[in-house]
Amino acid sequence: MAIEKITDTRQMLHWPGHMETDYIYTLGIACEKFFIEIKENGRILGAKCKHCNYVFVPPKLYCEKCFAKLAEWVDLGIQGVVHTFTVAHIDINGTELKDPEIYALIKFNGAEGGLVHKLGEVRPSQVRIGMKVEAVFKPQPNRKGNINDIKYFKPRE
Amino acid sequence: MFGKKRVAVIGAGMTLFRRNLKETGKELAWEASNMALDQAGLELKDIESVVMGTAPDAFDGVHMKGEYLADGAGAWRKPYSRVFVGGGTGVFAIDAGWWHIASGQFDTCMVVAEEKMSSCYPHPAYAFTTIFDPIYSRPLGVTLIWIFALEMHRYMHVHGIKKEDIARVSVKNKRNALDHPCAQLGANITIEDVLNSEVMCWPVQRLDISPTSDGGAALILASEDVAKKITDNPVWIDGVGWCIDTTFWTNRDLYYPKYVQGAAQMAYKMAGIKNPPKEIDVAEVYDPFDYKELHHMEGLMLARKGQAPKLTAEGVTQRDGDLPINPSGGLLGVGNPIAAAGLMKCCEIFWQLRGEAGKRQVKGDPRTGLAQAWGDLMQYGSVVVMRS
Amino acid sequence: MSEKIKHFPGESLKGRDIREGRVPTIKHRPNVKYLWSAGVAMSRFLEGLKKGKIVGSSCKKCQRIMVPPRAFCEECFRPVDGYTNVKDTGTINTYSVSYVAGDASRIKEPILVAVIDLDGASKGMGILHLLGEIDDWKTIKFGMKVKAVWKLPEERTGTITDIKYFKPME
Numbered sequence: 001m002a003i004e005k006i007t008d009t010r011q012m013l014h015w016p017g018h019m020e021t022d023y024i025y026t027l028g029i030a031c032e033k034f035f036i037e038i039k040e041n042g043r044i045l046g047a048k049c050k051h052c053n054y055v056f057v058p059p060k061l062y063c064e065k066c067f068a069k070l071a072e073w074v075d076l077g078i079q080g081v082v083h084t085f086t087v088a089h090i091d092i093n094g095t096e097l098k099d100p101e102i103y104a105l106i107k108f109n110g111a112e113g114g115l116v117h118k119l120g121e122v123r124p125s126q127v128r129i130g131m132k133v134e135a136v137f138k139p140q141p142n143r144k145g146n147i148n149d150i151k152y153f154k155p156r157e
Numbered sequence: 158m159f160g161k162k163r164v165a166v167i168g169a170g171m172t173l174f175r176r177n178l179k180e181t182g183k184e185l186a187w188e189a190s191n192m193a194l195d196q197a198g199l200e201l202k203d204i205e206s207v208v209m210g211t212a213p214d215a216f217d218g219v220h221m222k223g224e225y226l227a228d229g230a231g232a233w234r235k236p237y238s239r240v241f242v243g244g245g246t247g248v249f250a251i252d253a254g255w256w257h258i259a260s261g262q263f264d265t266c267m268v269v270a271e272e273k274m275s276s277c278y279p280h281p282a283y284a285f286t287t288i289f290d291p292i293y294s295r296p297l298g299v300t301l302i303w304i305f306a307l308e309m310h311r312y313m314h315v316h317g318i319k320k321e322d323i324a325r326v327s328v329k330n331k332r333n334a335l336d337h338p339c340a341q342l343g344a345n346i347t348i349e350d351v352l353n354s355e356v357m358c359w360p361v362q363r364l365d366i367s368p369t370s371d372g373g374a375a376l377i378l379a380s381e382d383v384a385k386k387i388t389d390n391p392v393w394i395d396g397v398g399w400c401i402d403t404t405f406w407t408n409r410d411l412y413y414p415k416y417v418q419g420a421a422q423m424a425y426k427m428a429g430i431k432n433p434p435k436e437i438d439v440a441e442v443y444d445p446f447d448y449k450e451l452h453h454m455e456g457l458m459l460a461r462k463g464q465a466p467k468l469t470a471e472g473v474t475q476r477d478g479d480l481p482i483n484p485s486g487g488l489l490g491v492g493n494p495i496a497a498a499g500l501m502k503c504c505e506i507f508w509q510l511r512g513e514a515g516k517r518q519v520k521g522d523p524r525t526g527l528a529q530a531w532g533d534l535m536q537y538g539s540v541v542v543m544r545s
Numbered sequence: 546m547s548e549k550i551k552h553f554p555g556e557s558l559k560g561r562d563i564r565e566g567r568v569p570t571i572k573h574r575p576n577v578k579y580l581w582s583a584g585v586a587m588s589r590f591l592e593g594l595k596k597g598k599i600v601g602s603s604c605k606k607c608q609r610i611m612v613p614p615r616a617f618c619e620e621c622f623r624p625v626d627g628y629t630n631v632k633d634t635g636t637i638n639t640y641s642v643s644y645v646a647g648d649a650s651r652i653k654e655p656i657l658v659a660v661i662d663l664d665g666a667s668k669g670m671g672i673l674h675l676l677g678e679i680d681d682w683k684t685i686k687f688g689m690k691v692k693a694v695w696k697l698p699e700e701r702t703g704t705i706t707d708i709k710y711f712k713p714m715e
Binding site: 170171172173174175176177179180185188192199218275280282283286291292293294296297298299300302303306307308310311338339355356357358359360361371373403405407408409410411435495501508513514515516 | 548549550553555556557558559560563566573577579581583586587590591599611613615619638639640641642643644645646647648649650655656658659660669670671672673674675682687705706707
């Protein structure tokens with residue numbers, strides 16, 4: 001039997017469906033503390049492994065290198081540096097964005113890892129790798145204990 | 158000897174099994190594997206390879222959760238693989254750990270299993286409806302419990318087994334679980350309680366079924382050379398087996414699990430076991446439903462076809478019986494975080510063979526133990542035989 | 546070592562506290578849609594249903610007539626030799642009475658579910674389907690003869706539900 005070349009499954013017998021499942025994720029031990037600090041005190045915390053002299057951000061319950069339990073928290077401040085960035089011209093569904101969005105990996109002084117977040121108050125053409133930025137939080141009453149409690153990072157003079 | 162190196166189990170760890178745990182899946186994996194390392198007296202740097210066992214991504218709600226869980230499983234910059242054969246995953250994970258070392262490639266392997274079913278709403282069973290063939294089965298509204306009810310009913314019909322013969326398994330396992338410090342559903346219940354519980358999908362009733370759970374478990378495997386340096390009391394993996402039957406499950410007679418028999422034959426041949434009921438001292442048989450313990454005992458040739466209910470009624474499978482089955486309390490009692498539940502069974506056999514199971518210790522001095530799991534679309538068997 | 550372990554980790558939460566937001570959580574609903582193509586053998590099966598026929602496939606080597614049909618014989622691992630209609634009657638191989646819906650919620654009127662070994666197919670070749678026109682499920686018996694009840698030809702769309710259910714043949 002010859003193999004048919006089909007580019008659109010709707011042209012043949014098919015069955016449509018979707019997965020109607022909702023998820024509710026607990027934040028876990030380490031991440032819960034991380035987000036409560038952001039929500040209540042506007043602080044970005046890392047977790048330090050003393051053995052490896054390594055600060056994880058976002059924080060973890062354990063060091064992935066040596067497996068020690070991490071109990072030492074480090075206040076990283078709210079300022080960081082653009083490690084790399086991209087400019088999104090389409091959204092998650094492939095629709096063109098009127099205003100392109102800038103997403104960056106932001107690293108903090110004295111910590112490994114970093115946060116992926118949006119950049120604001122800046123045009124794509126102005127963004128540079130190595131640029132200093134700082135977190136802009138939502139007003140405290142509007143914070144919910146998730147990553148969007150930080151509205152975006154903006155350039156620091 | 159099979160393989161280039163003989164393989165030992167030298168440490169085990171697990172978390173509590175609960176309906177909802179706060180820890181993320183990674184954190185559960187770390188808690189279990191960190192405990193197993195402590196128990197073995199090793200550190201992460203001593204581990205050369207890692208096998209992760211975890212069931213459908215749709216439970217945790219993290220697609221490709223093998224990579225997601227890697228750091229919690231201690232896999233940072235190590236050879237790492239995730240194995241997945243549905244419910245059979247937990248025991249298949251130790252089988253996979255065995256070949257990592259038996260191949261001669263590694264001297265140590267950490268085997269980790271995790272499940273976080275509580276993320277899934279309205280119920281993890283809903284995620285399971287997507288395992289069925291989208292064209293033949295799903296339009297009928299098929300749900301997982303249907304297929305088990307159909308299998309249970311066929312098994313009862315062919316052998317003339319009554320519900321009370323099956324309910325004894327649930328009574329036994331939930332009582333055994335009262336002595337397990339991690340158990341979710343240890344309880345003293347009666348046969349009448351099972352028979353009077355809610356009919357969900359006849360003949361399956363509420364107390365015939367294990368719960369949905371969160372949890373993690375882990376084992377440390379080592380080659381003979383390494384194991385003998387670390388411990389005077391290693392437990393050897395002497396047999397591994399796995400087997401799958403047709404995915405057209407409506408095309409086979411559901412009364413007997415041939416796939417479990419296939420897996421058992423492979424493991425028995427390797428372990429040199431000729432007469433399983435005589436040679437096996439203690440077994441952890443996969444029991445997400447009470448009838449499955451009986452069904453699987455027969456597939457494992459620990460009982461003749463249709464005779465497992467009789468052995469159960471005679472008390473043979475109690476902890477103080479001649480062939481203790483599920484002294485841990487099994488999935489019915491300890492809980493059922495799918496892959497972690499299978500690996501919990503391997504942990505139990507390890508503890509039983511070392512004489513370290515405390516209140517759950519079976520009588521005598523068990524030397525040979527077996528753990529088994531079952532999965533995919535009611536078609537997969539995985540078996541491990543261990544000796545002290 | 547379980548007796549040597551004094552503390553087993555794990556922080557238990559109440560489901561209610563999670564659902565009612567007393568525990569910090571993140572919610573997400575994946576929005577993924579699928580179109581599953583029926584493929585070679587299954588397309589024949591679905592076209593057959595539209596015409597009121599149940600299509601199987603046959604393998605000359607192992608002499609099996611298989612339902613549901615497949616494009617290859619999984620035992621002989623060779624292409625099937627052809628497609629053939631089997632009957633729309635059969636016997637109940639096993640059955641169940643479901644008070645549970647797919648999302649684990651409970652339903653009042655139970656769904657009657659069976660594996661039906663179809664006449665004209667090889668022994669033990671069953672399909673999953675529903676039973677209907679049964680007042681009291683306790684009257685269902687293993688080995689009972691049943692027959693497909695079809696939707697009207699103009700209502701059929703080429704799906705497994707073109708057969709409404711199987712009913713007892715007396």
